Amino acid sequence: MSKLQMEGSEWREGVAYARGQFVDPGAAVIPIEDRAHQFGDGIYEVIRVFEGRPLLLDDHMERYEISARAIKLPLDRSLDELRQLVVDAVARSQLKDAQVYVQLSRGLARREHAFPAVPSHLSLTVRPLNDADFYRVREHGNRVMFTEDVRWRYCYIKSLNLLPNVMAKQAALDAGYDDAVFVRDGYVTECSSSNIAIVKDGVFYTHPATERVLHGVTRRFALAYLKDAGIPVKEEAFTPDDLLHADEVFTLNTIAEFSPVVEVEGRKVGVRIAQSDSVLRRLQAAYQTLVKGL
Ligand code: PDD
Secondary structure, eight states, X not given: OOBOSOOSGXXXXXXXXXXXXXXXXXXXXXXXXXXXXXXXXXXXXXXXXXXXXXXXXXXXXXXXXXXXXXXXXOOSSOHHHHHHHHHHHHHHHTOSSEEEXXXXXXXXXXXXXXXXXXXOEEEEEEEEOOHHHHHHHHHHOEEEEEEEOOOOSOTTSOBSOOXXXXXXXXXXXXXXXSEXXXXXXXXXXXXXXXXXXXXXXXXXXXXXXXXXXOXXXXXXXXXXXXXXXXXXXXXXXXXXXXXXXXXXXXXXXXXXXXXXXXXXXTEEOOGGGGSTTSHHHHHHHHHHHHHHTO
């Protein structure tokens, strides 16, 4: 098996799975004509692992199936089998803090636009994750800028086509910010790789789970917790101006969990987040409880 030109041990950490077996994470095992590679024709999930256990795995499996169905992509195995593979891969990696990346492509076939008559192709990695980086973000927050949401209409599908997302993220970094907040038709949708919420006068607002945003697993956890805690929720789109005047602004995703947004294009926002009884801090605490109960 030939090795790609990947320097350093980073590429070798964790485990990888492709073409039906565990493989060396640094090895070139996927043929150049994979639909994921040539068309971005596939879907993915990112799952967080704490203490060697995947968090909210059932929610990820549910969304994986929804994404696959939405692009008429047949699953290559049952969800139970996939769930077991994720658990086995994590055990095999011996990693405590990790992220699992699962990708399903429309298969390995000669490049033609029409769907090929080949099986879907599942690949997966388990990679170490240094939570210290995310801890810093969770405590000190992100500085963001607004950007036009030029993505396609079906952002609820966790598709491999992330070009607008990576373009937006890089534009934000180039401008000296940490991330970009997408705005479509005058309303905030989400960020380059997370959902976003605000709190105003004790009410939690986030974009409704329509075609325009990813239906985040972390978002779902938040809604369930807030309902239990009796905190009012409005799944309503809000404007950039609402965000600028909110008491709290924060992002939600599997990797960075709940992270404050502290500045938008040079303006301080969400000043209430630092208070110990803020909705953000309560969500962070609830998430820690979930993690400890794993
Ligand atoms: N991204 N919105 C977008 C555009 C995302 O890419 C993500 C997650 C989310 C939050 O979803 P969840 O809570 O299920 O992680 C919202 C992952 C982490 C990624 O692409 O790496």
